[in-house]
Amino acid sequence: MIDFRYHLVSIVAIFLALTVGIVLGSTVLQNPIIRSTQATAESIKKMNQDQRDQIAALQAREDGNNAFVSDATPELVQGNLAGEHVLVVEAPGAPSGLRDQVREVIERAGGTYTGRITLTDKFLSAEQTGVLDGLAAQLSPIGTVFAEGATPYDKAGQVLASALVTNTPLSAGTVNTATSAVLQVFQEGGFIAMSDDPSKRATLAVVVAPATPYEGDDADAQNGAIVAVAGALDNGSLGTVVAGTATASGTGGVIAAVLDSGDEASQVSTVDTLDLPSGRVALVYALREQHAGRSGAYGIGSGATAFAPTPSASPSPVATGG
Template sequence: MIDFRYHLVSIVAVFLALAVGLVLGTTMLQDPLLDTLKSETGELREQSDRLRADKEGSEAFGEGADQMTAALAGDVLDGRLDGEDVVIVSSPGADEALREGMEQRIEQAGGSVEGRIAFTETYLDSSRSAFVDELTEQLAEGIEPDGEGPYERAGSLLAAAVSAERADKADKDAGGEGGFDGETVLAGFAEADLLATEGEPAGAADIAVVLAPAAPFPGAEEGGEQPPGNGIMIALLRAFNDGGTENGAVLVGAADAAGPGGLIAQARTEKARYTTADAAGRPTGDVAAVLALAAAAEGDTGHFGTGEGAESFVPDPLPESRDTEDAEDTEEDASATGSERRSPPEGRP
C-alpha cells in the first residue's frame, strides 16, 4: 500500500531534481547568455549615440540655416510683394510668434499688412451653427452669400467683407453710400464674440494669409475622422479663395499642421486649390511661406514645405521681384543715354 510517506518522498525527489537541473542549466548557459546580452546592449548603445549625434547635427544645421536665411531675407524677398495688401487671419490657437514672423517677412517683401482677424473658439462651436447662419443673414445687406451650409455662407460673407476688390465695387455701385459694408459685417461678428479684429481689415485685402493652429483642433475621432474645426476653417478658406479676395488665400502653418489631424493635412487630402505652406514658424520656413504667397499672388498655387503632400520646399521657379521690369527699363534707359553720350559730334569720324 502506498502511504503518505511515499508521496512525501516523491515530492521531495521532484523538487531536488528541478533544483539540480536549474543549477546545471544556469551554469552551462550563463556565459553564452551574458555574452549575447552584452553584445546587444553595446549595439543599442551605439545606435542611440549615432541617433543623438544625428539629431544634434540636424538641429545645428537648422539653426545655421535660419541664421543665414535671416541675414539674406531682405535680398531674397525684395520686391516680391510690392503693391500687395494682405490681411492676416488667425485660426483659434494660432501661434502669436508665427503671426509676427510672417508679418515681418511680408513687409520685407514689400507687402502691406492692412489688418488682422483672429477667430475665437466660439466660432468653431458647431452647436452654434444656427446662430452663425442667422447672424450671416442679418448682416448680408447688399450681397447674397454663396454656399449651402452656415459656415460656407458665413465664410463667403467674411471673405467679401475683407476684399479690397469687393469694397471698390461697392463704392462704384452705391456711390460710396449704402449697399454692402464690410466694416459692419466684421463688427457684427466681433460683437457676437466670433472673432476679433486689429487694424483695418475691412475692404483691405488683395490676398488673405490664414494661419493654422499650433496644435490640431480637438475632437478628432478614431477611424481617421478629422476635427470638426478643420471643416469650419476650410469652408472659410474656400470662400476666400473662390472669388472672395482678388488673389485668393494661402494657408500657412508649422510642421504639426501637416501631421495627423492637422488643418493643412486635411486641406491637402481634399486637393485644395489654394496654396499651403507647412514649414513656417522659424526664419527659413517663414521666408519660404512668403515666397509661396508671392507665387499665389501671381496665380501660381501649390503645396510647399516638408510635410506629406508638399510638392517642394519653395516654388520652382521662384516668383520674380516686381521691381525687375522697372530695373530693366532703368538699365535700358541708362544704356541708351550712355550711347548718346558716346556718339561723336556731327562731322567727326
C-alpha cells in the first residue's frame, strides 16, 4: 500500500527535477540564447538604420529635384500658354494650398488666369439633383439641346460651361450675354463660389480633384458629377485637364473615375502630380496638348501612360482677345 512517505518522496523528486532544470536553463543555455537574441537585435537595428538612411537619401534627392525644377520652371513653360485664358474649377475637397502655385505656373506660361470656380458640397448633394436639373432647364440659353439621357450634372455642367468657357479665341475674355445670370444664380443658390472674374470666358480649363477620394454610398455619384463638369468644360472650350495628387488616381479617386468614364477619358487629359513642381510643368504641357486637340493621362498612377507630355518646340498660338 502506497503510504504518505511515498507521496512525499515523489513530490520532493518533482521539485528537485524542476530546480535542476531551472539551474541548467539559467546557466548552460543562458549564454547561447542571450548571444542569439543580441545578434538578432543588432541585425534589426542595422536594418532599420539602413532604411532610415535610404529614406533620408531619397528625400534629399526629391527635395533637390523639386528645387531644380522650381528654379527652371519659368524657362520650361515660357510661352506655352501665350494668349490663352485659363479657368480653374475646384471640386469639393480640392487642396487649397496649391491654388497660388497653379495660378503662378499658368501666368508664367503666358496664360491669362480668368478666375476660380469652387464647387460646393451642396453641388454634390444627392438631395439637390432635382434643383440642379431645374436650374439647368431654367438658365440654359435659347436653343440649348441636352443629350438624351443627360443627368442633372451633365446639364448643370453644360450650362455652367456656356458661361465660363469658349472654343472661339475671339470670344476669350468676354462675357456671354446669353448666360449672364447663370453664375449669379448658382452662387446665390450655394452651389458654387467664385474668385476673380470667371465670367470673362476662358479657352482652357483646369479641374482640380479632391485631395482624398470621396467616401460613402454617394461616392460614385459624386465622382460622376465632377467627371460630368469636366466633360462639359472640355466640350465647350479648347481643352480641359483634370489635375490632382496621386490619391486622385488611386482607387475611388476622381482621376481614376475620369479614366474609367469612356468619352471623357478619350478627350480630357489628367495629371496626378499637381503637388510637385514637375507636375505643374506637366499641367502646362497637358493644357497645350489639349489646345492642339490631343489628350493623355500623365503622372505616377496606374492609369498614367507617361509622367508628362513630350515638350513641344513651339508654344501654342496666340489667341486674339475679343
